[in-house]
Amino acid sequence: MIPSIEWVNNKIKMIDQTILPHELKFLEFSDYRDLAKSIKVMNIRGAPAIGVAAAMGMALAALEYKDLLKVDFLKKVEDAAEIIKNTRPTASNLFWAVNRILDIINKSVGTSLEICEEVVEEAKIMAQEDITVNKNIGKNGAELIKDGETILTHCNAGSLATVQYGTALAPIRSAIEQGKKVSVIADETRPRLQGARLTAYELNYDKIPVKVISDTSSGLLMKLGKIDRVIVGTDRVTSDAVFNKIGTYLVALAAKDNNIPFYVAAPTSSLSLDDTIDDVEIEQRDDSEVSCVLGKVRIVPEGVECLNYAFDITPFELVTGIITEDGVFTPRELLERYKK
Numbered sequence: 001m002i003p004s005i006e007w008v009n010n011k012i013k014m015i016d017q018t019i020l021p022h023e024l025k026f027l028e029f030s031d032y033r034d035l036a037k038s039i040k041v042m043n044i045r046g047a048p049a050i051g052v053a054a055a056m057g058m059a060l061a062a063l064e065y066k067d068l069l070k071v072d073f074l075k076k077v078e079d080a081a082e083i084i085k086n087t088r089p090t091a092s093n094l095f096w097a098v099n100r101i102l103d104i105i106n107k108s109v110g111t112s113l114e115i116c117e118e119v120v121e122e123a124k125i126m127a128q129e130d131i132t133v134n135k136n137i138g139k140n141g142a143e144l145i146k147d148g149e150t151i152l153t154h155c156n157a158g159s160l161a162t163v164q165y166g167t168a169l170a171p172i173r174s175a176i177e178q179g180k181k182v183s184v185i186a187d188e189t190r191p192r193l194q195g196a197r198l199t200a201y202e203l204n205y206d207k208i209p210v211k212v213i214s215d216t217s218s219g220l221l222m223k224l225g226k227i228d229r230v231i232v233g234t235d236r237v238t239s240d241a242v243f244n245k246i247g248t249y250l251v252a253l254a255a256k257d258n259n260i261p262f263y264v265a266a267p268t269s270s271l272s273l274d275d276t277i278d279d280v281e282i283e284q285r286d287d288s289e290v291s292c293v294l295g296k297v298r299i300v301p302e303g304v305e306c307l308n309y310a311f312d313i314t315p316f317e318l319v320t321g322i323i324t325e326d327g328v329f330t331p332r333e334l335l336e337r338y339k340k
Contacts, residue, residue, distance in 0.1 A: 001159035046161020051093030136325035141171025155245035157233025
């Protein structure tokens, strides 16, 4: 897949994921406020991708204010950071990226223009780092996959959810590059259908065998022996659980009941190990995403309220292992290695 987001001529260029798979269209942003809106409405989504988008948004803010006196520059970029942070509350990559840029800004002794140049360079570095991290996740996760396996995934944690290559799909890509025959079953992932629209799109684009199922089918397919392994991505890993797209918890329960390994692909930028379940705000989105299919066909009677939690909580006891760029770890090993 082509990169989902790039920095080109001091602008952000990214794929509009809201109209896939029907059209491949690119958006360009030169204003961090517009970039923030694009994160909120999910023109770009996926924890690593919105982390890089947030960093690039901070670079746009630095460019806008580079001619101000330093004291005014610092105030304006702080304000921009708050706007970007307030777009989506659950994914830790968003906050990690903004805070990393703020750290660069606060430690710099340069002028406003010099700080701006540092921020732009850092955002570019973060984009390249994301690709490297994903490929290392792929290499580590590929060791788990046997030739001929069928992997179930939920939501989209592929190239579109990152700068390129993916997290949950990275081990699959790497295993195929090693010559293994691997096929994918993708949950449709209601209500925004990221599995049906995005995972299926990018795997088909790359000629990787994929089939789409309704979210209610995965348990049956496990029971019938048609799934060998589950690999999902994550928006945040706390000290006791994994936060991922709504429906992940049910997939993990079914995997546990059928003795199927359940793995989570998580770049270390998604780790929030000083937090617990109680510290995380689970994003609730507009109920129209549930009542209407992709905003077009209403399937719920008028006047009936819908609940629309964007993420759910999968406790560590349901997780076989977590794949990072450094290796594959049980939840206990993960805490021993990374928790401060």
